[in-house]
Amino acid sequence: MKQVLVFAGSNSNKSINKKLAIYASTFIKDLKIKILDLNDFELPIFSEQHQTDFGVPENATAFLSNIKHSEGIILSLAEHNGAYTAAFKNLFDWMSVKDSKLWSNIPMLLLATSPGTRGGKSVLEIAKSRFPYMGGNIIDTFSLPLFSDNFKENKIINSDLNEVLKLKVKSLESFLTK
Secondary structure (H helix, E strand, O other), rough: OOOOEEEEEOOOOOOOOHHHHHHHOOOOOEEEEEOOOHHHHHOOOOHHHHHHHHOHHHHHHHHHHHHOOEEEEEOOOOOOOOEEHHHHHHEEEEEEOOOOOOOOEEEEEEEEOOOOOOOOHHHHHHHHHHHHHOOEEEEEEEEEEEEEHHHOOEEEOOOOOOOHHHHHHHHHHHHOOO
């Protein structure tokens, strides 16, 4: 059975993006889901000197292996100051040392949410412009604004937004099962 890798670009134990990514994965019925947590892949801060002295850390290689062994990705990007979180950017940099096309053309659904009205749209724009250079095959994106107003009891309570997310997830699933 094909596997979809689900994770958030955040190392927060209370990550709203992890909640969104996991929720999105509940709409997938015909594929295996594997959920990862960046906290399980702690890494030193990327530097060429560290790489020269010690090589690429095993956790970066292990995370990249999870990507390579999946047929689809649901990634919800947290936004810090309009860009990726430091934890995600660090992982991204380490993995790119091993493989500059690290996303391997694997179909991906990019998500983002935030407490604000833009719902992480800035980080989604960065990813949409950068990921294709790194082998990203972005099927679609979804932004959930005003997380605490629209997400309660582990689900999106705004029916219009919920339906949009459901359609985007089903689009990814259809792409993977055709």
